[in-house]
Amino acid sequence: MVHHPRRHKQLIESFKDAISGFVNAFIQERNLHIQIVAAIFVIVFSLIIHIHFVELLIVFVLIGGVISLELMNTAIERVVDLVTQEQHPMAKAAKDTAAAAVWWFSVISAVIYLFIVVGTLIGQS
Numbered sequence: 114m115v116h117h118p119r120r121h122k123q124l125i126e127s128f129k130d131a132i133s134g135f136v137n138a139f140i141q142e143r144n145l146h147i148q149i150v151a152a153i154f155v156i157v158f159s160l161i162i163h164i165h166f167v168e169l170l171i172v173f174v175l176i177g178g179v180i181s182l183e184l185m186n187t188a189i190e191r192v193v194d195l196v197t198q199e200q201h202p203m204a205k206a207a208k209d210t211a212a213a214a215v216w217w218f219s220v221i222s223a224v225i226y227l228f229i230v231v232g233t234l235i236g237q238s
């Protein structure tokens with residue numbers, strides 16, 4: 114018996130899909146604009162005040178986390194809208210829980226960044 118395993122996508126095709134997903138989310142989601150602008154400000158400010166290299170790496174992890182969670186939140190919103198256009202408590206719960214995930218990570222990221230900035234500025238004075 115001959116098996117025809119599902120052809121694995123080429124790496125480059127997966128990459129194209131991911132880029133297309135990001136571009137679509139970027140076009141449609143205002144929150145993603147705000148997060149990317151905030152990320153640029155944070156990186157520029159961090160370079161200006163000369164935070165340590167390891168702290169800069171932490172900042173990149175936090176920015177990556179917030180943007181990735183926002184993309185997952187967008188994906189969940191799309192799936193919910195695909196499943197139902199009606200008002201439903203479970204649809205609300207799914208969307209609000211996904212939004213809460215972004216919120217938690219963003220708040221914790223902001224607190225960590227505040228510690229990094231205050232620590233750097235105190236160390237310099």
Ligand SMILES: Nc1ncnc2c1ncn2[C@@H]1O[C@H](COP(=O)(O)OP(=O)(O)OP(=O)(O)O)[C@@H](O)[C@H]1O
Nearest residue numbers: 142144190197198199200201202204205206208209
């Ligand atoms: N099908 C639905 N049933 C019940 N409540 C919903 C439904 N769709 C959205 N909501 C609720 O309506 C509000 C707005 O949802 P919406 O899908 O517009 O996302 P949003 O809050 O505008 O998020 P974003 O700005 O990230 O797109 C949220 O509180 C959400 O939980």
